[in-house]
Amino acid sequence: MNLASDAAKTYANTDVTRVHLDNNILNPNNYYNITFYVQGNETFYNGMLGYTFNVIYIGIPPKGGLCKADPMSRGVAGVTSFTMSTSSWNDPDGIQEYRFLYSIDGGNSYLPIESESLSKSTVKFIFPPIYQPEMTITLQCNVKNLKGLSASGYVTFPLLMKSTVSAGAVLDNIAKVPITTEEASIQTVHQAI
Secondary structure (H helix, E strand, O other): OOOOHHHHHOOOOOOOOOOOOOOOOOOOOEEEEEEEEEEOOHHHHOOOEEEEEEEEEEOOOOEOOEEEEEOOOOEEOOOOOEEEEEEOOEOOOOEEEEEEEEEOOOOOOOEEEOOOOOOOOEEEEOOOOOOOOEEEEEEEEEEEEOOOOEEEEEEEEEEEOOOOOOHHHHHHHHHHOOOOOHHHHHHHHHHHO
């Protein structure tokens, strides 16, 4: 570790067991070898010197990326094939992994979107059916660089219900019919829609 001599002297010949380095000493995207020296007292250890060192990496997460869903204007749940993509991330270490998640509750919880490969920055997805005329989808695009540091981008867009029938009418019709088999359940839903 290439520290200015005054930074190293601050801790020399003291009983300090915890060390703090100011941010102006370390630069991002570099490896540092931190060495700690311990010297025994003269009575018991005759001044012997021991040391340990650790190599650490100081990095910064990716920056400036875009998250995009196509079409952004609107799509129909269960019908429209959306193309989700992320791009324009700046990272000197390089991007290793892309993950896509979506939220239907304003970003309180996210569900993963399956991808055939985490190294692809694009994924196609058809949203499952919804039971209200329209809802806002929040898409989260996660990236992770080669050193394991991650960042996220977000975009929102509307998703429409497949049927023009209200969800309330569909659920009311389903509730009126006694359903005993899976086939009856499917037929009831399709008749209601």
